[in-house]
Amino acid sequence: MTVVRTVLGDVEPAALGAVDAHEHLFQVSPLLPGDELDDPERSRQEAASLRGSGVAAMIDATPIGLGRRPAEVAAISAATGLGVVASTGIHREAHYGAEHPLRGWDAERRAAAFVRDLVEGMPEHDGPDAGPALHEGEPVRAGLIKTGIGYWSIVPFERATLVAAAIAHAETGAAIMVHLEHGSAGHEVLDLLERLGVAPARVMLAHADRLIDPGHHAELLARGCALGYDGMARWRDRSDHELLELTAAVVERGFDRILLGGDVARASRYVAYGGMPGLAYLGARYLPRLRERIGDEVVERMLVAHPRALLAIRG
Known part of the structure; x- marks a missing residue:
């Protein structure tokens, strides 16, 4: 039997609904000074706006060591009705300072932490004296392994995380x-x-959509993976029009295993923290244009069927 493991417990994949496949309710990183997501009430308000835009669930892609606060994520999920799949794992090396304790963890220790988060539950924080993260007395478990690499680079720190992720995936x-x-x-x-x-x-x-190259994306999708398109509203880098046309070009090549998210990721881009455009941008402003460009049926696969298949885990 397979389930989707949310912060409020396991659910049947068919119950998941439309998924925003990449967001962060909490995140603290030395790469984002002054842009921390660390206020539970403001993050709750932002989650509520995402739910109000028609999205039923999200992947919270904040891994170990970046202020993920799992018990508060679970409380936000319960308060807003927004399903949340939390992440274990470790991000790319640049997110961890020179003295960060994770730098001393080998692949086996990382894998053990990932398995613990997925099976037993995450700690309430990532410090050495953390107790278990609980919501209404139940452990808050992760449902996905998050990793990362640098630009055309997989340094030893990141390779160890990928090895650990493979071990945890196998288990x-x-x-x-x-x-x-x-x-x-x-x-x-x-x-x-x-x-x-x-x-x-x-x-x-x-x-994947940070590189506008439909032929390259089709090659990757032909190997069977899923691609995350999460660059909408990043107009300094590319317009939404470019992303819409990229998506259409990939679909026209016969591939649509694409998961959609916003990766808004920082306080200056969250309305509840005083920024913009906010988590509701995906559902309220981008998805209507995407539906018009490639059709409702394909968009529903991207929002529902493909996340459901990816997030299925052994119950």
């Missing part, structure tokens, strides 16, 4: 999300994970 069946910096090295990530025993069908390559 739990959980899917692996990989942050691609500027969309680079997708084939290389898939090659490495395949050598480690992970089928591409259990991998999502996040930020």
